[in-house]
Amino acid sequence: MKFLILAVTVALAAADVSHILNPDQTAKIIKHDLDVGVEGNYQWAIETENGIKASESGQLVNAGSEDAAEAVQGDASWTSPEGEKIQLSYVADANGYQPQGSHLPTPPPIPEAILRALEYIRAHPPKEESN
Template sequence: MKVIIALCALFVVAHAQKAEEPIPIVKYDNEGVNADGSYQWSYETGNGITAQEQGQLKNAGSENEASEVQGSAQWTAPDGTPISINYIANEEGFQPQGDHLPTPPPIPPAIQRALEWIAAHPEPEQPAASNLQPVYKSAAPQQRRY
């Protein structure tokens, strides 16, 4: 959560440094952290930056307890492009979405066919390898008869 707040604050600072006057915060709401672990906050600045976030605990008190955070931010880039980002952060990691974010190139057709073939023809499961070393017992020394 601290990373997300720092990211939003960075946007505000980046835009504020270009202005000669301080940019006012025109709206700010903050609730929590509540007894159940939930919280929410939002803000809007005088130059049109907006951000909001809410979070809650999932499976509180259990072995699988995890937090989940959802939020969004909007601002205008220096070149005039409107930027909007939505994100979720949970046990699967930070997952941002936005038109301005880079995307991976498409998978080449030959690779895609190979992946589909592999998925359709899984290898049979093999027993897990053991890290145990074999134990060798030495034979008792033979007594020689003369």
């Protein structure tokens, strides 16, 4: 019995487990750019050998004023585990984060009955009650 446990332990230690590792874990960065400019402007880009790409640029709008805000735009692309090519672009500014991509979920259409009911309510507003 001790020999069997020892043999299994040695076999597991010598086993090739490279198929278990995720190749994305060891992907090397093949491009990395960073430019931090004056007055709050910047841009960066990165690319890995497994096809992941991302870039972003931003600027400080109305620098020095009370309503100073940052405006950012960027994009990223990668391949999903299912093999689908994913592309994401985004803008983030005073109006919030606004992503775009075909992989993002979208709300279902509003049912026709609800649209008709909303139109009826708009066309027939309730009368104000007098006290």
